[in-house]
Amino acid sequence: MNxxxxxxxILPPWVRSLAAGVPDAPEGAEPLPAATPGTVYALGEDVxxxxxxxxxxxxxxRDEQNVNIPLGVKDKRVSRVHGRLxxxxxEWTMRNEGRLPMLLPGDTLLLSGQERLIEDSYTPVYIGxxxxxxxxxxxxxxxxxxxxxxxxxxxxxxxxxRHFLSDVERLVLTSLAQRYLRGLPRPQPVAWxxxxxxxxxxxxxxxxxxxxxxxxxxxxxxxxxLSHADYRxxxxxxxxxxxxxxxxxxxxxxxLIRALLQSTTLDPSDLERLDAEPQTS
Numbered sequence: 550m551n552x553x554x555x556x557x558x559i560l561p562p563w564v565r566s567l568a569a570g571v572p573d574a575p576e577g578a579e580p581l582p583a584a585t586p587g588t589v590y591a592l593g594e595d596v597x598x599x600x601x602x603x604x605x606x607x608x609x610x611r612d613e614q615n616v617n618i619p620l621g622v623k624d625k626r627v628s629r630v631h632g633r634l635x636x637x638x639x640e641w642t643m644r645n646e647g648r649l650p651m652l653l654p655g656d657t658l659l660l661s662g663q664e665r666l667i668e669d670s671y672t673p674v675y676i677g678x679x680x681x682x683x684x685x686x687x688x689x690x691x692x693x694x695x696x697x698x699x700x701x702x703x704x705x706x707x708x709x710x711r712h713f714l715s716d717v718e719r720l721v722l723t724s725l726a727q728r729y730l731r732g733l734p735r736p737q738p739v740a741w742x743x744x745x746x747x748x749x750x751x752x753x754x755x756x757x758x759x760x761x762x763x764x765x766x767x768x769x770x771x772x773x774x775l776s777h778a779d780y781r782x783x784x785x786x787x788x789x790x791x792x793x794x795x796x797x798x799x800x801x802x803x804x805l806i807r808a809l810l811q812s813t814t815l816d817p818s819d820l821e822r823l824d825a826e827p828q829t830s
Contacts, residue, residue: 555582557605560590560597567592567671567689568732569816586692589641589667591634593618593686600636607634609686610647620676621684627676634667634688641667641690643674651676652734675734685732712775712784712814720754721767723819726806730817738802741765750827772805784808 563575567590574580584590587602591609596618598607610631613619621627628647635642644664645651651659652675659665659674667690677683714722724747728736741761748759757763774780776787785791786804809815 555584555588555599555601557598557600557603560592560599564590564592564597566817567597567687568673569813569818571689571691584691587636587639587641588691589634589636590689590691591618591686592688593620594622594684595619597687602636602639602641604638605636609633618686620686621682624677624682624684627684631676632674632686643667643688647676649676673732675732683732683734711812712782712809714771714809714814717754718767718771719815719819720751720822721748721764722771722806722809722815723823724748725764725768725802726809726815727820727823729806729810730815730820732817738799738806747823751823752825752827753822768802768805772801775805775808782812 561574561578561581563578564572564581566572571581571584571590581599584599585601588599589607590599591597591607593609598617600607607618608616608630609618609620610616610629611619611621611624611627612629613622616630620631626649628649631647631649632643632645632651635644642664643651643659645659645661648661650661653659653665654669654672667688670690670692672688672690674686674688675683676686721744723730724744725738726736727739741764744764745759745761748754748764772787775784776791777783784805786808787801789801806815
């Protein structure tokens with residue numbers, strides 16, 4: 550008996566991010582049907598779609614009345630129809646129809662009039678002035694860069710090689726990685742002063758006196774543990790002898806953050822504790 554095809558549909562409001570995979574439905578909500586390889590999920594600032602592999606087109610941009618996914622509705626630098634996702638039967642492409650470039654992973658620019666194939670399982674797309682407002686379109690392709698031997702399409706939500714973090718380590722690293730978790734372009738770790746300030750404000754880290762050195766030592770301990778020869782899965786690029794260039798500390802912490810994000814050890818939901826109401830003195 551064949552599984553019924555998933556029809557194109559608007560995503561329910563409980564889908565708030567695709568960074569860690571297609572989320573499970575919260576208790577009491579209707580789950581999304583299983584998706585076949587080639588299905589694309591696209592999520593803007595307020596509206597998202599899921600579309601199976603069939604001839605179809607999703608428009609995104611500022612004109613919320615005439616696009617599928619409104620993006621940058623109040624930002625006049627975003628074009629009315631800034632881009633389109635098009636399925637050509639089995640493959641999806643993205644075309645820039647606007648004036649502003651689209652920034653893709655790896656600092657790749659998709660310029661006006663250019664088109665590219667969507668290959669990665671997860672592709673965040675940024676539009677806007679990097680010094681001001683930036684708008685993000687999240688794209689997740691089921692089966693992206695996978696082969697038939699890799700398993701079923703719903704394996705996308707699996708979490709490979711996750712690393713254990715204590716509650717304090719998770720909060721410190723969430724602060725250090727907040728620019729990455731907030732989806733900012735070209736992110737870098739925040740300064741130790743910022744981390745220490747976040748910890749002093751947090752009601753979840755009130756059990757010690759926080760300063761820049763305290764925060765740095767917590768992160769150094771995680772780097773040391775994850776880079777140990779006996780640790781599995783060992784993370785490369787966390788030791789001084791494995792990294793070249795300056796500032797060395799930023800490179801080591803950038804490598805750590807990216808390893809935690811790629812393994813989904815950290816994801817945007819961790820920001821909820823960081824952004825929680827601060828403790829009262």
